Amino acid sequence: MPIFDIESVRRDFPLIVNETLEGRVYLDNAATSQKPKCVLDTINHYYAQQNANVHRASHHLSTQATLAYEEARETVRHFLNARSREEIVWTSGATAAINLVANSYGRRFLQPGDEILLSECEHHSNIVPWQLLAEERGLTLRYIPVLPTGELDLSELPTLLNERTKLVALAHVSNSLGMPMPVERVIAAAKRYRARVLIDGSQAVAHDNVDVQALDCDFYVFSGHKVFGPSGIGVLYGKYELLEIMPPWQGGGEMIEQVSKRGATFTLPPLRFEAGTPHIAGAIGLASALRYLSTLDRQAAAEYERYLLNGMERLCADIPGFQLVGGQGRTSIMSFLVKGMHPQDIGTLMDMQGIAVRVGHHCAMPMMEALGLSGTIRASLAFYNNLDDVERFVDALRKAVTEF
Amino acid sequence: MQQVITFPELVTIMEQHPISIASRDDVLGGVYAAQGWEGRYRELMRLGRDLPALPEELYEYSCPVKGCESEVRLLLGITPEGGFWCWAHSEARIISGLIALLLGQVNGLSAAQVCGLHLEAEMEELGLMRHLSPSRGNGLKAIINAIQSHACCLSQQA
Structure with missing residues (x-):
């Protein structure tokens, strides 16, 4: 695991602290990011x-x-x-x-x-x-x-x-x-x-x-x-x-x-x-x-995000029907589909379990058309996410896919 | 623009929808009886899976209800006797399940009766209000609005 003081960084973000207390996980950072207390x-x-x-x-x-x-x-x-x-x-x-x-x-x-x-x-x-x-x-x-x-x-x-x-x-x-x-x-x-x-x-x-x-x-x-x-x-x-x-x-x-x-x-x-x-x-x-x-070591933060993303992909690999969209070298985003399930249903079942992800065409309809997709589910990370967030996401996804 | 179908050969098909006021207790009972959110959403997904898509002859006249996350097709019809019938379907199962809940409240009533319904109350009772929030681009709210505005308009004409 890269050297990055995640727990101290996490404390800088009041909303992330609160979401954690409420039992929710925020993985829609590509749509909007949370704000540190200094802001x-x-x-x-x-x-x-x-x-x-x-x-x-x-x-x-x-x-x-x-x-x-x-x-x-x-x-x-x-x-x-x-x-x-x-x-x-x-x-x-x-x-x-x-x-x-x-x-x-x-x-x-x-x-x-x-x-x-x-x-x-x-x-x-x-x-x-x-x-x-x-x-x-x-x-x-x-x-x-x-x-x-x-x-x-x-x-x-x-x-x-x-x-x-x-x-x-x-x-x-x-x-x-x-x-x-x-x-x-x-x-x-x-x-x-x-x-x-x-x-x-x-x-x-x-x-x-x-x-x-x-x-x-x-x-x-x-x-x-x-x-x-x-x-x-x-x-x-x-x-x-x-x-x-x-x-x-x-x-x-x-x-x-x-x-x-x-x-x-x-x-x-x-x-x-x-x-x-x-x-x-x-x-x-x-x-x-x-x-x-x-004030952060941005290179360490980027490496840490890659570490989380790789972990997320690895843990999702054996979820039945899981299909990653996109190739290698992606930046903090995991866009995916689950065979036989509509992305919107996955999004709803994730939301019910307190996991915030984005579902749909992500305001990139020409790209979805070019790839022959109508939409994907997108989990997007920031450096204030932690391994616990990733594991909760994967558990919730596994539950959505296997129990519904 | 949504139109209300009155062609006899089409409304005859529309009246065959498996979900109506008459069948609602049989078809929707499971959702009401389900315990916890998991049970309720399993029932919703089952309902959604079983909700018939619009057959070709109806699809042709239906309108898309645009949403960000999934597309819904919608068609409204009225029989010569004044029975109000709605067909709607989405590829996403939960939204289709929610549509089934709506259809069970309106199909087979008169337009005036549909106009007087408070369709959101049932969603509230089942703890499904989150699906009506404006941030969800799934069109459920748009379907309710379409059903009620047309029903109220028709009942004023009658």
Whole structure:
């Protein structure tokens, strides 16, 4: 067993402590993660002692709130290893970040006949904004096909990428199966055609460190709630030279420089893209979650998660009809089926035994279609899960399969 | 959009549904008698397994009740004598079992009687309210809404 002080980490998460007392097990971490106490304290402290609007007033509280808000941006910059904090735009989540790029960069710079390359493994949030844009601008969407193992079939990449490809949007890790996507190879290939690349890091950030400079992607997005931060806050990282030439998407608030009755001029990024009063408590809460992660040995945490996942798979192997979906190297997700049973029935019988898992198409219907599945059952781990959680899950699954 | 079938050849088939007011005690008795959640869910799964899927001629007119976790097919019909009949089915057994519980309350009643029912009360009595929560995309609530809105609409027309 890897060296990781799981019991001490577990105590940092009040909801996990409470669920354990109530006899329940939380294994739906890919949908949303739980929050360490420091995040709850930060939010509480913000509303109790710092709350004011940001970037608007020069009074004491506004200064304090603005400082905390901009320090939070610096924390995210550090977390992603971006060059400057001006490359970090606050959004309401990964979905809003992708929509921002589609509606700002996409509408301004993509022309009829241009192509966008996606993969069949994408979450709907990384498909539908591009479909809406494609319809409006007369673009063509292409998809890198998925193999039965859940890996991408890159053999078709040379024909899928061409001089018409202007943008590639790809998950860092697939949300339904947990398969890591070959982002480095796709980014390198896209560069040869000068296509811009957006990486959806929603399922990656909770499990690994990210370096956007090493990746050399143009955009990187993630949601706060999946990385132990609050819901309603997310991040768009964009290379500054791109953000600088992108028009605003939403108008109002502090995104302006000058407004007259005839029109307006806009301020520089990132504030250009932060119309209206932002989710200040969310931003500083997310920074608190990222600071918490920086106190952990993330490599040890990732190894520990792999240890739990391997144990889970091994213990499930002899459950009658158990079928794993996806290949090797998955990140903290076990997506599976049980022959002869509907996933929804398994989900209900697991819920009745206090085990939280997700059932269905996991907002990745094109991928399910490509794999010929209507859905799966997904158990997803975080580093605060322990071996007891895994064993309770396996016992409950065995009971659901053999006793009903 | 859900329509209510009145074609005589189809409602004749619909009236043959094995679960109705007349058969409910025989068919559903096991669920009521079951002890504990395990017993109740075993009975629900058994009911779901036995619930007939819509035959082809009915399926053609049925509507999908969209949910995140499983799809339900639904068809409503009314006989010339005013008998209200519902066919519904899901590939998932527990949801089909819950559908059977609903059908046992409505099939064979008049539209006015169905309109006056409190279908959720039975779910509550059996400790099955969790299946009606809005977070469950299984369409059970949508089925109840479809049954009752059509029944109430029909009884106002009558």
